[in-house]
Structure formats: structure tokens, C-alpha cells
Amino acid sequence: MEKGFYLEILHVDKNCGARYGILHTPHGNVEVPMFMPVGTVGSVKTLTPEELYAMHSGVILANTYHLHLRPGEDIVSKAGGIQKFMNYKGPMLTDSGGFQVFSLAKSRDIKEEGVTFKSHLNGDKIFFSPEIVIGIEEKIGADIIMSFDECIPYPATYTYAKDSTERTLRWAARGKAVHQRSDQALFGIVQGGDYKDLRTMCAKELVKMDFDGYSIGGTSIGEPKEKCFEMIDYAIEYLPSDKPRYLMGVGSLDYMLEGIAKGIDMMDCVLPTRIARHGTLMTHNGRVNIKNEKYKEDFSPLDSECDCYTCKNYTKAYLRHLYVSEEQLAQRLLSIHNLRFLISIMEGARVAIKEDRFLQYKDEVLKKYGDKRGF
């Protein structure tokens, strides 16, 4: 990877591992820690790029597995890459499809060479190997791409987790060996289930391979919260401080803030947009269910502390009306709010880190939010 991609750490909170920095990418610089909205098939559901810029989005995700199925990486490549295809001018990241193969695909068969599975759309047989996945990600053309891994189910036996983690390491090496595009950063993914020695071993081995960044995967898949935090602890101390650290699939406040305290730089999740489409909003004062009858004549904004387009222009009564009437505009306006809410929480976190008061900020945010689920 050429110098177009690097992490510049500018401050580490004196009281915890939280770090503030700037991630330099070929499509611009973004501040960390950051929350990355997910644009699964090449659009952050319901939203335009301009709406993402307006909420100060940084990196946006897209999904290798979904884009491979539709429209296919060749079409994305012919369009000039994913940014040109979807008209997003900021940095982008593709996950490797590993998580989707294990969560969405039907009847998978995992071998050393790779995974044979059936498309969740039409049952077509598909084969993904580390080499094939890197090839697809190179065609999609995001700034940051992920190694192909197996997302170990929770719980898993030690033997299963060990075999899988060792294979994921071999897959990481194979993917790295074929990766050619010097304008793309390639991340390794730490697996290991909830076993300390496996997580530590995986982190150390990946670091030896010298990736451009490191993800912590296999988290937020049903394990207890403390387990997730332990999985981070088992690995993070072995990850180099000058490379970005990405906690995958995490979008609830408590996980995000705890991750940041431990030294995580990047997080993503479909949660804020998915729950928004179902009428559930995250606000500075806790969870709001917009369907609730009590908002019928509530002409105040969703979140009086929020500066998003939705909160600046619409009332709860109108949002409830749109939602109850099944108007698509509801899902748009609610998605805008939830994403902007998390992005603004990250902005607050960055300021707090620079002032060495991140732990206090975390406690304040969580206390005010109130809901123990964190979303």
C-alpha cells in the first residue's frame, strides 16, 4: 500500500485507550474514531450521497457478497468503481463477504480451498476463495478492503474455533499474496471466537503479515456484551498503534463507546438504518418509538439536541403520520436522524478524547440515553 493510506494518531486519552486521529485515504481524509454507515448493495438505504455529506459521513461501507450477486463486480468495475457507480465522493470500504456467507447464504461447505454456498437470492451455487474475494474487491475498487475470513458462530467449541482461526490466517495470507492494487488498503480480520489464546494468536500472526489495518470480527453476533468486550481486549494490545483498528458490526451506543475506550478507530453497523425503517429512533434522551400514540399531536422535534435535517424541519406528529401512513419519506427522514445521531456522538467523542475526558463523556452519554440495550 502506498502512502495514500495511513493513520495519523494525534492524541490518546490520558485515562483510557481512546485515540483521536486522521485516516488518510485516496478519497480524502476522515477523523477517527468514526461510525461508518452501511450501503449494502451500493446505496445507504433510502439516502443520496448529498444527504450523507450533510450529516458529515466519513467512510461508507459496501458489501462484497451483495455486489457480487447484483449487479456483479464487472459492472461496478466498468462504471469506474463503486464510488463512481453510486456517486459517493468520500472514502469507501468493502467487507469480504465472509460474514454474509455465514449469515445469509444457504447450505455452505467450508473447505481449505474456500467456501461453496448457495445464493440467498436464487439458490445459485457460488464458490468464494480468498483469491476470488480479493479479485472481486479489487474490481469493486473501494479504498479499504477486507480479507476473506470465517465468522465463527457463537458459541463454538475450542476445536472448531481453533481450526477455523488457523484457516482464516491461511486465507489472510493467500489473499494478501494476490492483492495487487496499490491504491487499496487491505485489512486482516482477527477471529478466534471467545477464546483468549486464539484471539491473541490470530492478532499476532496477522500483524506478522503486515496488513494496512486490522479488524476485530466475529463480534456482535449474539454473544453477551462482556464477551464482546473481552474479544476486543484479547487482541487489541497486540495490534500496532499506528494502524487503524476496526470493530465490525457494532452500532449500539454501549458497544461503540466501550470499543473506543479500548482503542477502536472504526465501527459499522446496519442497526441505525434498519431500526429507523422500523420506526425506532436513537435520541440524546433515549429511544423513541415514533409509532407511539402519544406523538400524535406532538409538534416538537424528534430530538431537540440534534442538528439533522429531520430534527430541524419536521415534528414528531408529522413523522408519526408519515410512518403510520407507510410513506417512504418516513424511512428516509428517520434514517437521516439515526445516522446523524451516531455520527454526532462520534464528533463528541473526538472532542472528549482530545480533552482527556472520554470516559466521562461515555458515562454521560450512556446515562442520558438510559436504555441498557444501547440502541
Place this chain on the structure above:
Amino acid sequence: MEKGFYLEILHVDKNCGARYGILHTPHGNVEVPMFMPVGTVGSVKTLTPEELYAMHSGVILANTYHLHLRPGEDIVSKAGGIQKFMNYKGPMLTDSGGFQVFSLAKSRDIKEEGVTFKSHLNGDKIFFSPEIVIGIEEKIGADIIMSFDECIPYPATYTYAKDSTERTLRWAARGKAVHQRSDQALFGIVQGGDYKDLRTMCAKELVKMDFDGYSIGGTSIGEPKEKCFEMIDYAIEYLPSDKPRYLMGVGSLDYMLEGIAKGIDMMDCVLPTRIARHGTLMTHNGRVNIKNEKYKEDFSPLDSECDCYTCKNYTKAYLRHLYVSEEQLAQRLLSIHNLRFLISIMEGARVAIKEDRFLQYKDEVLKKYGDKRGF
């Protein structure tokens, strides 16, 4: 109606009845002839007000029947009226619900006093009289409101049409008698089925009542194209030239352009947004079905002559991908295009009228569009 609402006709085409003018309303001035996007339940489906301003929308419609059912006119009134409720800063119009009672509602019972019908949402029994409808429209608070009428089915016997038209005239008088808000223009609706004497009689009688504008209703409900044009002819010569003339429910190119040639100022239809949500686009070079396989690798804009947000920023390949992947963003981007297309056709019409070449413009647009259905 105070002087806040009036039509200023600035030019009539020398070769036909087409007229160019400015409609003055309490929420701003708009040029006619114009196409009015429909925001049935208080949102033009999928779109924000800012997107409507960007496409140079003028008057926006909302629907009395739908808003009465949800959220109820009292809530709209408490919000400060429909414009404040939905945050649209331009002029608005509400239809009377007459069309919806006859097209959507279940088991209606029409009496002199009014209509008893069942809600299409939950079967609740509802009673609409001219007085009740005007009361609802006053609470909703649009700039332009419609009299309560019966939309006569096509075809209808002479006896049915005559009885209905005479009742619609009595309803118009009753509605006008109770209408109080001086900041709202009230329009009468010409009915009469496809019977010349009834249409003419209805127009003359409405004009005697001195409405602020006149609609031609009962059109575009399944009658042959020539019948629709005749229905306009039967009435329009009796309508005063200094009052706006509104052809209801018309959104295909041929009907719109023919209406303008006959002296129509305003038109509305859900057609452009409804067909957009089903992947059908109106372009300067004819109809496009975005689902078509041939657009899979077509990286050109939907309509190279269009200046809309969608055509300036996205390719057919991307729009097709979003549509096929059932992403809501597809319906947004396609709705933006269809509405802007019709609005830009209106802009061209206004220029042509001022230059006395509207008939030529009409022929050119329709020839280039090609599709005889006009949409």
C-alpha cells in the same frame, strides 16, 4: 376571496387557446400553465420539499379524503395548516375528496344531503356533505380548495348524469355558502359526464356563483381520449378568461398538451410518480422501462436532455441496479426524474406560448416522445 389570490394572464397564443400567466397566491406566485405534483397524504411520495423546489415545483396537491382519515384535519390544523405540517413553503391545493369517495371508498350511499361511505382503510362509516368537506378543507388550510362534487362514472346514462350534475351544482352552492376563510380560493368543479348540454349548463351555472377558479372534473377516468377533449370543449368557452382553469387528474403528455392548447392553466396527476415507482420513466425521447436488461451496462443518463438531479448524477446501469435490488433510493430518483420531466415540458410550453408557437411545440414534443399513450 381577497386580492391575495388572482390570475394574471400575460399572453394568449395567437394560434390556439393556450395562455401564459402568473397565478398569485398567499404562498407565492407561480407561472401557468403548470403541472402540479400530488402529495396525497401530505408528502409527494418519497420526496422532500427541497427536492420539489429544486425541480421548480409550483402548486402541490394534497388530498382531503386521505388527510381526513389520517392524521385527521384537526391535527393538521393544530400544526398550523398543511404547509407547516409538511414543511412545504409554496402554494398548495386540496381536492375535495369527491374523486376518492367514488374511486376508493366502499359501499357509498349518495343522497341530497351528502354521501355516506366506508373508509378504504378500516371500513369505518363516514359522512361527507358539502359543508363538512369545506370545513375539513378550511382546517387543512391549503391556498386553493375544491367544492365537493360527484365524479360521474364513465359511461353513465343521461338521466344519471343529469341528476348528478344538478346535485353537484346544489352542493357547490352549499359549500360556497359556508366557506369563510378569505385566504383560501374556492374552485367550482364542472361535471356533466360526456353530455354537451350538461357540461355547458354546469359551467354556466357555476360561473353565476362566481368561484375563484373552475375545475373540469370527471375526466381521465377511462373515457376515450377524444371524449376527454370534448368534455373540455363543452365547458371551457363558458369559463371566464380571468379565472384559473384546472383540468383534474391529467398527467400524460398528450392530454396535458391538448388541454393547454384549449386554454387549461393547471393540471395534476399521480401518474408520473406512480409509474416511476414501477420503473417506468418519461423522457424527451420516449418511454424507458428501467428494468430492461439492455440498461445493465448502460452508463449514460436516463435522459440526456434532462437537467434533473437524477440525470445529472446517475447512470441507467446504477438506476436499474437499484430498482432490481428493490432499493428505495430507486423510487426516489425515478420520481424526481418523472416530475422534473413534466415540469420542464411545462416550462417549454410557457416559452412557446409567449412566442405564439405552442401548437408547433406540442407537435414536436409528442412526435419526439413517440408513444401514443403519452406516458
